[in-house]
Amino acid sequence: MNFNAITISDIAKALNLSASTVSKALSDSYEISAKTKKLVVDYARENNYRPNPIAQSLKKGKSKSIGIVVPTIDNQFFSQVINGIESVAYEEGYNVIITQTHESYDVELLNINALTHRSIDGMLLSLSTETFNVDHLQKLQNQGLPIVFFDRVSDTINTHKVIADNFKGGYEATMHLIESGFKYIAHITSPAHTSITRERLAGYKKALTDKGFNVDDNYIKYCSHGGKSIAETKEAMDELLALPVRPDAIFAASDRITTTVLSLLHKSKIKIPAEMGLVGFNNTNLAELLNPALTAVHQPAFEIGKKATEMLLSIIKSRYPVTEFETVVMPTELFIRKSSVRD
């Protein structure tokens, strides 16, 4: 608990004042004389007084903590997002409670439930791939819990959202593959219902049609858990490789899918980019060092976390109910490296 524990009433006793006077003096109330204020403030400083945050929370009905719900933190994208979240939250005196869904709807429910019962002032979340239904979140929002989505957002809930420019990312990645001379470009992605999938897929399709290519659904594969298991990615790959006309490039739509695809290609001894071009949505800082160096759409993960937190705090601190919401789209950046460029 609070070590260095000196309380308001300790100060009151020491100075022969009442607790209320001390409290008011510390909050610079107009009711207290300058002399008394100085007395109290000086004593408090000398004795390293810090208000007990738990007592304050109880009284004020604010916990000064925000809940985070992400699929997993052991992933460069999300750990960078969390880094951004923390940078803002800590600065503002909030602490964060991080929970992981591991892409499970049930776990997501449990976590959200646990968070609300742990007295949070607001929630930041990125939906799990299994989540279709967001009624529970809608209910929480209706009850007044500030919520901000990032990355995998909900369409139906009206609140602030922060996402990368997934459409543009998908478009540029695909366009780049086409311009590098690849003809049969496959796409491996997360479940069709998630926001990031739809947007990246739309970018992929637009690039193809813009260049006069057909969109062939056989070249689009979905991993129902966003590549959480290697098996689902392997199945997608196997199907692609068994196609009558084998793809000569793959656009992988997420961190984990990308690295798993790379790994599977290694295992199959398929040469990259000679036999198969590869572009991924990926935030690893090791992209340059991979074999081959990986062409990747990079998301401004830190900034996404930062922005989402700023928006959440703005709702939390707002005196009147917030009804005007905004969706911030942050630019992605395509880093072109060897995996997509034939010599």
Place this chain on the structure above:
Amino acid sequence: MNFNAITISDIAKALNLSASTVSKALSDSYEISAKTKKLVVDYARENNYRPNPIAQSLKKGKSKSIGIVVPTIDNQFFSQVINGIESVAYEEGYNVIITQTHESYDVELLNINALTHRSIDGMLLSLSTETFNVDHLQKLQNQGLPIVFFDRVSDTINTHKVIADNFKGGYEATMHLIESGFKYIAHITSPAHTSITRERLAGYKKALTDKGFNVDDNYIKYCSHGGKSIAETKEAMDELLALPVRPDAIFAASDRITTTVLSLLHKSKIKIPAEMGLVGFNNTNLAELLNPALTAVHQPAFEIGKKATEMLLSIIKSRYPVTEFETVVMPTELFIRKSSVRD
């Protein structure tokens, strides 16, 4: 704050009981009759009652949260450790507050201070590379704050500690390089005063002497911030490459140093392992996919986090002061890949 807010006195009013009776009924006190208990418990369940954790904290003097201090979370080793910490903490109803020092002693002080004032029940930490003095931590421990160290531990503070078998890791890594035919094996590591550096260095030296090699201090380079900046690693590399007899292999002592070294070797067009063998302490799951595949000493990061948390909770939950402390050493594993094996 707590949404679904129904309180004990709401229940009391609804059932025509007193708050104390309800509280006791819910905690299954012997003072309450079975009939009343059932009445209360049923009503509570039906109305989805959850005790307000903040009120409980205030009353019980326990916050049910633990503080974490790590250099950074944007690092596979630490994010895996945190994953392990969370897996235990969440299970036991604790939430964790994560802070990052970014290898700065001053920030570490600030974070520790903030954490103690935020009412934590215990602290898990891995020291920053800048930290020589741990008086502040000793003071906190003396005041009764349970502390458990992991990874970078303090020698002077007597408490539970969880570390990887750094000596063995260093020994095996070096031994492997020797047995692969490398003759001039350099070591790039963190500052000499940190526990991990000393232990890994000792393993390195022991392997050399066991095989009849001389230990040459010119081949040992320290990065004063553990490789946080590329510059310090580059400086170490440059010095090594300028040596009269250039090393033909490098044993890098940490996650970040390892990947930076790999990157620098790429930039210098030095062939691995032909011109330079490389082994790192590294927890990335991409090791296999790097160019070349990276030989690495892998630490059981998740288990380290798990074990450290279990130990911390055992102190927190102990009724009497704990005076017998233990240092748990977890096995490392050497994964041999291309970067250290000449064809």
Place this chain on the structure above:
DNA sequence: ATTTCCCGCGAAAACGATTTCGTAGATGGG
């Protein structure tokens, strides 16, 4: 029939801070 005992429950204090309201004493105006 009286005393003793225990069961089952309620009243109240406590955790530490905030906030509303009341009031003693100083000040000012008429």
Place this chain on the structure above:
DNA sequence: CCCATCTACGAAATCGTTTTCGCGGGAAAT
């Protein structure tokens, strides 16, 4: 000189829970 008005502070309630203590009433003991 008296009443109104401030000024500066204290008492007490409050947030939601836990815990100590006390007590009414019924059962058992004498």
